[in-house]
Amino acid sequence: MSKRVGIVGAGVTPFKGTWREKTYYELAQMATREAVKDAQVPIQDVDAAFYGIYNDIFERTAIPEHAIHGLLGMQNKFGIRITTGGATGAYTMSAAHAYLAAGRFKTALVLGVEKATDCFDFSSMSATPEVIKSIGWSGDSFFEQPIGWSASDSYAEVVLAYKDEHPEDLKPEITAQISAQLSQQVRDNVHAQRQFDQVTAEEVLNSRLVAYPFRELEICVYSEGAAALILAEEDTARAISKNTGNPVVWITGVGESNEHSFAGKNQKDMSRIMSDHDASHRAYGMAGIEDPTKSIQIVELHDAFVHQLEISMAEFGLAPLGNADSLIEENLMTPGGKYLVNPCGGLIYCGHAVGASNIMSAWSARNELIKRNLKTALLHGTGSTIAQYTACMILEHE
């Protein structure tokens, strides 16, 4: 029988557009120092390390985790890197959970780190185009990269296909309102890249169309930063909790799904994010959740784009597919509504330090569960081309 696994410590660095003062070595150590301090566990007592680092090109090395393993005090111990696009952080937690649940280790460090904006386009003398170009190397290299595949156009494909089936949903005024709401929620996140970047729905609607139908203020921003968790199996987790006085937040459900990379019969249905549907429902099943609308209170959702946030919420079963706008129109996620969605500001306002993002979301979900004394949160990571990959987790606070 598998062991129960919980979060007993967490730490996050500030997410910034660029960290000139730190390399990814130091960012990784900063988050780790915070996490072990939070768990009151010396790093020597951590059995294994799970690294979430998305893109070799960002870190400018092909095995980016090897250098930090010893620098974090993990030499001569198990260390493995996970990379699954945008879902890297969530998948890294999933991997660590599996090893702990299997009894291989008692404690594990889950570390996500990314240093994206060293990439620099010397023709425009700005970082963003080169960051986007670097992510562009993630597309299929035979058939899609050469014809201009990008993360934005790939997610836009899914959103437009959803709109083909549900033309009345994802109304611009609703996506704008969600973005404006997230910009308010980020105020309390001291680590956020855009903590003081509050915008109105009108400002969102007036922001530039970057890749149709996405506006500038509806897209996540690239960040640099790190986030770390200390996970432990049940007995160890309870002992650590007794020591720190902080409750354990248990990982009671885990689910993953990777769809087909290409569309058509027997392949990807472009109008759906089935990976979100399948992964979330697998996590519900493992956690024993029969009706997520009655159980889920907090959602820390990987909002690469606001439109995708809406579709993901529908795929999770928390809003009707085809009427995801009810999230706002029926006050499901407005302040005081049924679901608290991305209290950290999400990736659009806290920032998207890819490998670290979902781990930052777990840090936020854990904080909110404890602070608000709520019971259940859904954690989500999405990534790869056409929203192909998803990993979800159910976090529960006793």
Add this chain to the structure above:
Amino acid sequence: MSAKKERVIPSEYIPEVGSHVETIDGQDYLITNDAMYTFYQRTKGEFSPFFLSMRDDKKLLGCKCSKCGLVRVPPFLTHCPDCNFAPTEMIEVEQVGVMNSTPPITYFATSLFQHMAPYGRGRVIFNGADTAMSVILYTTTGILVPGIITKGTEVKLIFKDNRIGEMTDVFCVPTTELTQEQVNKKGLQESEIDWESPVEPELPEVSDKDVADYNAALKEIKSIIEEMNANERARKDIAGWKRDILIKTMGGRFAISIDDGNIELEERELTSPDFVMVCENPRTLLDGLAYRGAITDSVINKKLWISKNMEFNTIFKLDRMARSVARSKKI
């Protein structure tokens, strides 16, 4: 097969060796120009027949499962994973198909794709195929904007004149923009298509009020253009750029000339402009030039039409000039 010798990485994108220091909170931090480059002789392996048949024979191939009969285009695999890896065989499919879903349009491309923006990239199910192939999408009617190509739009595969054995050898345009003969022709090439007859939007009848509005807007546009011309930052935005643009609005027509840092407005018709801009209300252009909303947005939202797709780049430069003037005022 490439018509001209080109470098894998254009030299303008390669930085010089160098470094600089940024000071943050009194502390110096070193930043070094760098690159992580790897060159390839890339194997196309089992995909070789597909790319070679496009390049040399102007044919489109797929693979058909010997058991379930599913036809995949492009021919991604030699054995079908849905049928316990039953073998597939290569077959030719038609060069007309329909859009699997509405394609996104990339307007702001990275340095790799700036030369082909704006472009649609969507998935087409060609007749005879069951799966969708990603292709670049264009229109012959002018700028590519949302609504021209949507889910279900019938499109035709077009072969570039110079082909190198890559996916960039082909693109699609809506069949409604072609003659029936062109639609039926196998291996239709880009040079066989009329790219010089864009469909210009018709302007409604004008009233005296429209003319008065036009004259008032024109006066403001003139003033902004003069301001741009006097602004060093804005002039840099059009360094090395040369375009003659004819602007048609409901109340009248005028010309904007860009010439290596200079920009001028002239109240005259151009006989052979580089491209034509059409907007019912001249204030659409005025607002953009005055940095009250992007002109690129007006193009995407179909408030302003341009006759040549690739001139979106010029529109972007006009937006940058507007921003440069606005930023100079902030300082």
